[in-house]
Amino acid sequence: MINISNLHKNFGKVVVLRGIDLEIKKGGIFAILGPNGSGKTTLIKSILGMVIPDSGKIAVNNHSVLKEWSYRDNINYLPQIADFPNNLSVKELIKMIKNLRGKTASDSELIEILGLKPFLDKKLGNLSGGTRQKVNLVLCFMFDSELLILDEPTTGLDPVSLIQLKKIIRQEKKIGKTIIITTHIMSFVEEMADEIVFLLDGNIYFKGTIEQLQIKTEQKNLEHAIANILTLENA
Amino acid sequence: MKNILTALIFCLINANAYTQVIKVCPDCKINSIAQALKIAKNGYKILIEKGLYSERNIIIDKSIQLIGAGNPVIDGDNKGEIITIKADNVSISGFTIKNVGTSYTEDNAAIKVVKGNFFTISNNTLENVFFGITIEKSKHGIIENNNISSTATQEYNSGNGIHLWHCDDIKVKNNQLHGLRDGIYFEFVTNSSISGNISKNNVRYGLHFMFSNDNEYFENTFVNNGAGVAVMFSKNINMHHNKFIKNWGSSSYGLLLKEIYDAEITDNLFEQNTIGIHAEGSTRINYKKNNFINNGWAIKISGACYTNKFTKNNFVSNAFDVSYNSKLNDNVFDNNYWSEYAGYDLDKNGIGDVPFRPVKLFSYIANKTPETIVLLRSLFIDIINFSEKVSPVFTPDNLLDNNPLMQEIK
Amino acid sequence: MLKILKYSSFDLMRSRWSYVYFLFYLLLGFVLLFLNNNVSKAVITLMNIIIVIVPLIGTIFGVMYYYNSREFTILLLAQPLKRSTIFLGQYIGLSISLSISLLLGLGIPFIFYGIFESAAIWDFSSLLITGVFLTFIFVALSINIALSNENRIKGFGFAILMWLFLAVIYDGIFLISLMIFNDYPLDKFSLIATMTNPIDLSRILILLKLDISALLGYTGAVFQKFFGTGLGVIISFSVLILWVLIPAWLIVVKSGRKDF
Incomplete structure (x- = not known):
């Protein structure tokens, strides 16, 4: 599905990605983990074409994506911060994105599931953080695309919605979608992820299943396993 | 018989x-x-x-x-x-x-x-x-x-x-x-x-x-x-009710006065001339009830012009109302209407309560360096004009119309 | 691109600031006409205001809009859209909605006062056209500044500085250099210096319309030839168009290289 080779990116003097090689196969849930500033979001945004790499290659379905834009038709993206134009209402925003994509969308089901109906006519500027994240989720999941990229999907969600979110993600997985998630919530990863990749200082420190990580770090618990990596690294 | x-x-x-x-x-x-x-x-x-x-x-x-x-x-x-x-x-x-x-x-x-x-x-x-x-x-x-x-x-x-x-x-x-x-x-x-x-x-x-x-x-x-009209080296001329219109050009004027003494210039119209009146070495002239409308310069005074009197004239929409090439002034401006005048008339007697200063710093600059005309009406020029108005350095500081009229004279 | 254009102008039309801008011009138009009581005179006063205020508002709105719509932009960037489409769409959308505020705001009072029956209609129209050009130019310039500066305060500062430079400081330097090099032929220099500042260029274009061309002719043959004939107007307008196209092209280039 996605092939990344020798990806480099600096922001000024700060080196963010130092030659990432990564292959993500089609189907399943793929978690990108790492401490703050390890390059998770930069990696995701590189795939999306929002960050332009200094060097290296990125291919989605064996086509290079650099300077391309039409491949994004097959990607749904959930940004980390759910901020939208304040003057639009929820309904208008959804309508607009649908209009821009021109794809069939299952927005009404999602609105139902997430309980957004009472907010449809409200201006986005007047919504709470959690509600905005729900809108964000609708925008992301309403299209039928092969690849889903979720940046911190759990931010600001109440437990009920979180359960709904997990349900939605599982459903997508079931129909053969490839889902990339970044998160700091380890329980979420443990519960959902098929494979993880651990980024550290712009390099891939580990890639494999959760079991493999547990074996490698000799820790039963994922949270401890991660903590172990970080303390080893700092020691 | x-x-x-x-x-x-x-x-x-x-x-x-x-x-x-x-x-x-x-x-x-x-x-x-x-x-x-x-x-x-x-x-x-x-x-x-x-x-x-x-x-x-x-x-x-x-x-x-x-x-x-x-x-x-x-x-x-x-x-x-x-x-x-x-x-x-x-x-x-x-x-x-x-x-x-x-x-x-x-x-x-x-x-x-x-x-x-x-x-x-x-x-x-x-x-x-x-x-x-x-x-x-x-x-x-x-x-x-x-x-x-x-x-x-x-x-x-x-x-x-x-x-x-x-x-x-x-x-x-x-x-x-x-x-x-x-x-x-x-x-x-x-x-x-x-x-x-x-x-x-x-x-x-x-x-x-x-x-x-x-x-x-x-x-x-x-x-x-x-080049408009030229009146030169003459005495006791009476000019009235004439119209000087559309004398546009690099060296044209409505009326050129050169070495004129004791003249009366009244009730004339100067409209759309590069220079309305260009006075050079002209003395004891009464300018009264003339209309200066849409000229580049309404009045340009160069050389020695003494004891001229400008009263009850209308100066309307000229790029420059009065231009002097020296700091000296021996002429009187009184009781004219100036469309540029931005003062007020609190006592409602038809005469503005603050004097009007018809010579702008920019007209002085444009006299010295004509190319600066391209900066006409720019904000910077407005600013320096204003500062010169507040404290005159380059233009005659006694050149004032102390009784500017609030309404155009019909 | 039309879709983006539509959405950003739609978004802006609803923002409070568009109304503020519109009402500002409406008020300005009525006050000017009330004070001058004469359409032709009001047009001249209006010119002084237009060449200062329109660039300032374009600058402020350009920077403000860019920073405020960052999230929206990011949302769009994740969609299957070309970057140039997104940025040009937003740029044109903003410029159009500002232009509409300007046209309506000034147009309504002047129509009330019978601009259509007045001889000043052409002066007034050229004033509005120049105003629209200045809007497009300064929105583009300020978006460029915003694209180059992640820090809002810095971007805002630079944008205001750019406006201050082009509206005031530039002319100051221009004037001083004209006075210093008084002894040399200056007409070509003046023409070029005028062309390289969109505010000066617009001012000259309006002045030409307001029939001060002959006054400009006072300064010499080159000016006379340039301003006295249709040539001046054609060249000035072409340069003004370049002033829109070049910054717009820079938006495309800059946004194409930027990380979000």
Whole structure:
């Protein structure tokens, strides 16, 4: 599905990605983990074409994506911060994105599931953080695309919605979608992820299943396993 | 008593009987003006009927009346002068005179008067002339209702419409002049008046006036002349109710005053001229009730101009109202209306409560460096104008209108 | 691109600021006409305001809009859209909605006062056209500045500085250099210096319309030839168009290289 080779990116003097090689196969849930500033979001945004790499290659379905834009038709993206134009209402925003994509969308089901109906006519500027994240989720999941990229999907969600979110993600997985998630919530990863990749200082420190990580770090618990990596690294 | 009256009537009839009339027409026995002049005596009347007379160098040395009936045409065929008058009491009227010969050595005219007094030249149409009407060393004449035109494009090979030199008591009235070098030209002319004339589209000046004292000109219109109107080296001139319009160009002005003393300039209109009035070395002049509208500079003062008075004038929408090239000021501005004035009138007496300063710093700068004109109306210029207004450094600090009017004078 | 254009202008039309801008011009138009009581005179006063205020508002709105719509932009960037489409769409959308505020705001009072019957209609129209040009130019310039500066305050500062430079400081330097090099032929220099500042260029274009061309002719043959003929107007307008196209092209280039 996605092939990344020798990806480099600096922001000024700060080196963010130092030659990432990564292959993500089609189907399943793929978690990108790492401490703050390890390059998770930069990696995701590189795939999306929002960050332009200094060097290296990125291919989605064996086509290079650099300077391309039409491949994004097959990607749904959930940004980390759910901020939208304040003057639009929820309904208008959804309508607009649908209009821009021109794809069939299952927005009404999602609105139902997430309980957004009472907010449809409200201006986005007047919504709470959690509600905005729900809108964000609708925008992301309403299209039928092969690849889903979720940046911190759990931010600001109440437990009920979180359960709904997990349900939605599982459903997508079931129909053969490839889902990339970044998160700091380890329980979420443990519960959902098929494979993880651990980024550290712009390099891939580990890639494999959760079991493999547990074996490698000799820790039963994922949270401890991660903590172990970080303390080893700092020691 | 009765006898005297009878005698008087008899005398009048008798006198009339002695006024001989010579008739000229293309098919008559006398078919040229020259021929008629030959047989005419003082006091004769020559009546020229409709037709084309191809004649030139006609010399009138007797006191006769030359009258055109039905607009006869005299064609000079572009060779030399057409009519020269060398006697007193001559009148010419009702002709179309055309095609005067251009010369670089002689000032050929359609009609020239030399040392002829009490002449009248009226109701003629002069076309394609070199000089139109030239009067030399003559007195007591009237030039009236003539239409003089030519196709001048260059100063050096064109002549003036009405050209007066060393004359006294001449009235130039209701003539139309266009396409000439100078519409009207006065040199060493005294006690004369120019009124009701329309002078436009001339190559150089609409009116050119030099060394001519004690004259008056009024109700004339000067439009779109190369350099406007020039009045120079003269005293006691009275100019009123004239219009100076659209004299646009790099060195043109509505009115140029150079070395003028004791003049009255009242009730004139200066509209859309590059410079409304350009005064150079002119002293004791009263400018009153004139309208300056949409000029580049309304008044430009350069050189020594002393004790001039500007009162009750309207200055409306000029790029610059007054321009000085020095810091000295000996002139008075009072009671004018300035459209730029932004003061207030709290006591409602029609006079602004703060003085108006008509000279802007930018007009001073533009005088020194003309290219700076491209910065006209830019914010920076407004700012420096304002600062100069607050504390004058480069412009005369006593140049103020202390009683600016709030309303335009109608 | 039309879709983006539509949405960003739609978004802006609803923002309070568009109304503020519109009402500002409406008020300005009425006040000017009330004070001058004469359409032609009001047009001249209006010119002084337009060449200062329109660039300032374009600058402020350009920067403000860019920073405020960052999230929206990011949302769009994740959609299957070309970057140039997104940025040009937003740029044109903003410029159009500002232009509409300007046209309506000034147009309504002048129509009330009978601009259509007045001889000043052409002066007024050229004033509005120049105003629209200035809007497009300064929005583009300020978006460029915002694209180059992540820090809002810095971006805002630079944008205001740019406006201050082009509206005031530039002319100051221009004037001083003209006065210093007084002894040299300056007409070509002046023409070029005028062309390289969109505010000066617009001012000259309006002045030409307001019939001060002959006054400009006062300064010499080159000016006379340039301003006295149609040539000046054609060149000025072409340069003004370049002033829109070049910054717009820079937006495309800059946004194409930027990371979000």
